Amino acid sequence: MTGTDTPTIIEVSPDDARRVQTPADAASQGRKADKLLKVSGLSTHFFTPDGVVQAVDDVSFDLGYGETLGLVGESGCGKSVTALSIARLVPNPPGRIVSGEIVFDGIDILKLDSDEMRHLRGKEIGFIFQDPLTSLNPTLTIGYQIAESIRQHMGLSQKAAADRVTELLSKVGIPRARDRLKDYPHQFSGGMRQRVMIAIALSCDPKLILADEPTTALDVTIQAQILELIQRLSDEFHTAVLLITHDLGIAAGMCDRVNVMYAGRIVETGTVDELFEKPQMPYAWGLLDSLPRLDDVRGDRLRTIEGLPPLLISPPDACRFEPRCRFSRDICRQDEPELTARGETRHQARCWATQPDGWIRS
Amino acid sequence: MTTATVEPGRTEASARGNLIEVEDLKVHFPIRAGIFQTEVGTVKAVDGVTFEVRRGETLGLVGESGCGKSTTGRALIRLREPTAGKVTFDGIELNKLKTNELRRMRRRMQIIFQDPYGSLDPRMTVGSIIAEPIETHHLAQGAARRERIADLLRIVGLDPKYVSRYPHEFSGGQRQRIGVARALAVEPEFIVCDEPISALDVSIQAQVLNLLTDLREQLGLTYLFIAHDLSVVKHISDRVAVMYLGKIVEIGPPDTMYAAPGHPYTRALLSAVPVPDPVAERKRRRVILTGDVPSPVNPPPGCRFHTRCWLYERLGQPEQCRTVDPELRTIGGDHTAACHFAEQSVASDVGVGHIDTTLVRHGTPDAALASIRPQDGGVQSEATTVDVAETVIGGPPTQGDRTLDSDGSDGTDGRTPAAS
Numbered sequence: 001m002t003g004t005d006t007p008t009i010i011e012v013s014p015d016d017a018r019r020v021q022t023p024a025d026a027a028s029q030g031r032k033a034d035k036l037l038k039v040s041g042l043s044t045h046f047f048t049p050d051g052v053v054q055a056v057d058d059v060s061f062d063l064g065y066g067e068t069l070g071l072v073g074e075s076g077c078g079k080s081v082t083a084l085s086i087a088r089l090v091p092n093p094p095g096r097i098v099s100g101e102i103v104f105d106g107i108d109i110l111k112l113d114s115d116e117m118r119h120l121r122g123k124e125i126g127f128i129f130q131d132p133l134t135s136l137n138p139t140l141t142i143g144y145q146i147a148e149s150i151r152q153h154m155g156l157s158q159k160a161a162a163d164r165v166t167e168l169l170s171k172v173g174i175p176r177a178r179d180r181l182k183d184y185p186h187q188f189s190g191g192m193r194q195r196v197m198i199a200i201a202l203s204c205d206p207k208l209i210l211a212d213e214p215t216t217a218l219d220v221t222i223q224a225q226i227l228e229l230i231q232r233l234s235d236e237f238h239t240a241v242l243l244i245t246h247d248l249g250i251a252a253g254m255c256d257r258v259n260v261m262y263a264g265r266i267v268e269t270g271t272v273d274e275l276f277e278k279p280q281m282p283y284a285w286g287l288l289d290s291l292p293r294l295d296d297v298r299g300d301r302l303r304t305i306e307g308l309p310p311l312l313i314s315p316p317d318a319c320r321f322e323p324r325c326r327f328s329r330d331i332c333r334q335d336e337p338e339l340t341a342r343g344e345t346r347h348q349a350r351c352w353a354t355q356p357d358g359w360i361r362s
Numbered sequence: 363m364t365t366a367t368v369e370p371g372r373t374e375a376s377a378r379g380n381l382i383e384v385e386d387l388k389v390h391f392p393i394r395a396g397i398f399q400t401e402v403g404t405v406k407a408v409d410g411v412t413f414e415v416r417r418g419e420t421l422g423l424v425g426e427s428g429c430g431k432s433t434t435g436r437a438l439i440r441l442r443e444p445t446a447g448k449v450t451f452d453g454i455e456l457n458k459l460k461t462n463e464l465r466r467m468r469r470r471m472q473i474i475f476q477d478p479y480g481s482l483d484p485r486m487t488v489g490s491i492i493a494e495p496i497e498t499h500h501l502a503q504g505a506a507r508r509e510r511i512a513d514l515l516r517i518v519g520l521d522p523k524y525v526s527r528y529p530h531e532f533s534g535g536q537r538q539r540i541g542v543a544r545a546l547a548v549e550p551e552f553i554v555c556d557e558p559i560s561a562l563d564v565s566i567q568a569q570v571l572n573l574l575t576d577l578r579e580q581l582g583l584t585y586l587f588i589a590h591d592l593s594v595v596k597h598i599s600d601r602v603a604v605m606y607l608g609k610i611v612e613i614g615p616p617d618t619m620y621a622a623p624g625h626p627y628t629r630a631l632l633s634a635v636p637v638p639d640p641v642a643e644r645k646r647r648r649v650i651l652t653g654d655v656p657s658p659v660n661p662p663p664g665c666r667f668h669t670r671c672w673l674y675e676r677l678g679q680p681e682q683c684r685t686v687d688p689e690l691r692t693i694g695g696d697h698t699a700a701c702h703f704a705e706q707s708v709a710s711d712v713g714v715g716h717i718d719t720t721l722v723r724h725g726t727p728d729a730a731l732a733s734i735r736p737q738d739g740g741v742q743s744e745a746t747t748v749d750v751a752e753t754v755i756g757g758p759p760t761q762g763d764r765t766l767d768s769d770g771s772d773g774t775d776g777r778t779p780a781a782s
Contacts, residue, residue, distance in 0.1 A: 074563040074564060074565060075563055189654055191654070192654075219426040219427055219590065220426065220590065220591075220592070220631060220634045220635055221426065221630060221631065221634045221651050222426075223634065224633075224634035224636075224648050225650075227636075228648065246563065246564060247636065248564075248638035249635070249636030249637050249638045249643070250636050251638075252636065252637065252638050252639055252640045252642075252643045253636045253637075253640070253643035253646070272640040273640050273641075276638065276639055276640050276641075278727075279725060282726070282730070284725065285724075285725035285726040285727070285730065286565060286725065286726070287564060287565065287725065288638060288724070288725025288726075289568075289724060289725040289726055290564055290565045290567070290568035290569075291564060291568070291593070291638055292568075292571065292591075292593045292594050292596065292597030292598075293593055293597075293637060293638065294592060294593045294596060294620065294632070294635050294637055294717050295637055295639070295642060295716070295717045295718050295719050295721070296596075296597070296719065297617055297719050301572050301575065301576075302568040302571060302572055302597070303568075303724075303725075303726065304565055304568040304569045304572060305565040305568075308533060326734060327730055327733060327734055353730070353733070359733050360727075360729055360730045360733045361729055362727035362728075362729040362730060
């Protein structure tokens with residue numbers, strides 16, 4: 001499906017629809033571009049009575065087929081708005097994507113009309129949100145809610161859809177799946193509801209899963225199960241995952257690459273190893289320092305990041321982290337640094353101090 | 363302070379160095395159903411816990427949701443009436459106190475809640491929020507009271523000029539500081555911190571944690587620190603108690619306990635905690651707990667954890683686990699665990715392979731720290747950061763509904779009495 005084609009319901013036989021993609025299939029099939037997702041120069045602004053909030057400002061990154069990319073940062077840094085922009089679910093008004101390009105599997109999704117976009121969501125892009133209770137409709141059975149998107153996007157009969165739902169539920173680890181199709185969301189525990197959400201997200205073999213804080217509401221043992229499930233299924237189906245989290249531990253364990261966001265911008269990007277071993281941006285240093293760790297001996301004081309992020313209404317042309325940075329110099333207040341390479345790899349950071357000609361070499 | 367009858371117990375408890383002693387505490391909630399609201403069962407939220415909180419320590423209390431940790435915290439200061447058991451505070455049995463005796467006792471024990479948004483009255487100014495407990499306990503009047511409020515704001519790192527602002531004008535971290543100031547207003551000895559940082563961002567969490575640590579040292583406070591985050595609890599606690607399904611399953615100093623947990627549940631919990639380090643994460647081997655947590659209405663017989671226990675399976679399902687509820691017993695030093703087979707648990711390396719404390723990790727590289735020295739003509743001190751925070755805090759109110767910005771940060775702790 002491309003932007004110029006009319007959206008059609010893809011005709012597949014029930015058997016075909018229930019087929020489990022092997023990694024080999026997925027690797028060879030259905031690639032329409034070199035990267036699954038390319039975001040370039042994305043700016044999403046919110047037009048509020050107080051002014052224009054530049055929630056996401058000139059963000060560019062890409063995501064390979066089957067890759068897991070983390071978007072990390074604290075509340076208000078723009079990580080969720082980035083995901084909503086990709087799904088074209090930014091609440092409008094007040095929000096609007098003001099510029100940029102989002103190419104998903106070769107399709108410029110900002111040019112799709114709303115029907116085409118609706119087809120893409122659910123079929124090609126699955127969603128897992130933080131709170132499974134509010135994302136599920138309390139008045140509909142679990143079976144119906146999962147079957148809904150399968151029947152819509154795959155054109156299966158009721159019977160074939162029910163079979164597929166049962167298979168999905170067992171795949172996400174819900175015991176006695178067939179007996180539970182007629183249950184309602186409240187009859188499931190939090191962890192089980194999140195599994196149902198994952199089943200819905202996976203129901204149409206999407207190429208991308210947008211997971212926005214998928215485990216924040218869950219207990220740590222349940223969180224571990226859910227993360228493992230996402231990881232296992234994304235390996236099995238070769239599904240790419242955009243994982244939005246504030247938890248650096250989750251990012252370290254789940255992601256291939258990580259983007260650190262701050263005040264609407266990507267401030268550092270690299271592989272997990274690059275980012276955790278040799279972070280190149282004082283904000284990333286500060287985040288790592290302020291975490292109490294399981295593998296530290298009982299510590300004294302934590303080194304914290306002072307102050308708060310800046311207002312995103314008309315931010316100055318300067319490093320956005322500068323007011324909170326202990327290492328800043330005049331140039332940081334005069335000019336905003338670009339995201340530039342650190343070394344030979346794709347490790348990049350937005351910082352004057354750690355640039356090759358900067359004053360911190362590490 | 364209250365009744366004379368308790369004096370003997372009081373001296374005994376003091377001699378043992380315990381501020382609070384809890385004996386077989388139970389808190390059960392009735393489940394009612396039908397039009398006559400007949401009692402059809404009880405939720406055994408806390409079902410027989412015995413422990414002590416030593417004077418001047420921070421006792422961490424961890425567990426997953428529904429394990430009874432918050433209920434325990436509340437029962438400790440009698441915000442919940444216990445169904446059975448005894449709580450003694452400085453030798454005084456709380457359950458026996460009459461209303462006005464209890465009110466006087468409340469001066470000595472306070473609580474800080476998780477939700478800094480929900481626990482402050484939106485229609486009261488910061489000043490009146492903090493003044494309320496001072497008035498209730500007739501601690502100060504007029505100018506003295508105003509002075510006291512200003513002091514309290516300074517102690518928690520807020521600018522006293524914010525005294526007439528409303529809670530919505532503050533950020534989450536600042537609201538939590540207001541909650542701390544309110545708790546400190548009556549000069550308590552003991553504070554129950556019920557998930558005080560769970561709702562805050564990472565960098566703000568660290569600021570509030572530092573504040574709580576500083577206050578404990580300056581004011582000689584004792585904390586019960588309730589949290590679900592084992593890393594946070596390890597950082598702040600002198601001892602950690604782990605709860606499962608209404609019972610304490612293990613208590614010990616965190617360094618010892620996290621290195622060699624005596625209860626299989628503690629190992630399962632630790633194995634699930636992600637560590638911000640890809641190398642450690644690759645080493646992590648999660649203990650899979652089968653099934654959901656059983657219902658506290660009808661907990662399993664014997665050891666409550668046996669239905670999900672990996673050690674029980676590994677040992678060939680010993681009968682003892684199904685029939686005998688294990689008591690907390692010493693497994694070395696100050697470390698106790700409630701497991702029949704704690705020695706086998708200690709001897710295994712299940713669940714903690716990724717916790718390597720031999721590495722020293724810092725986010726900020728040494729080269730960066732070195733870079734600020736020549737410029738400042740000395741080692742970076744806390745004082746430098748104070749200025750930054752103060753300018754932010756003291757800045758003009760920001761536009762719109764944006765909160766007042768900064769969480770004061772630990773930099774402001776520079777203005778607290780002991781640090782200055």
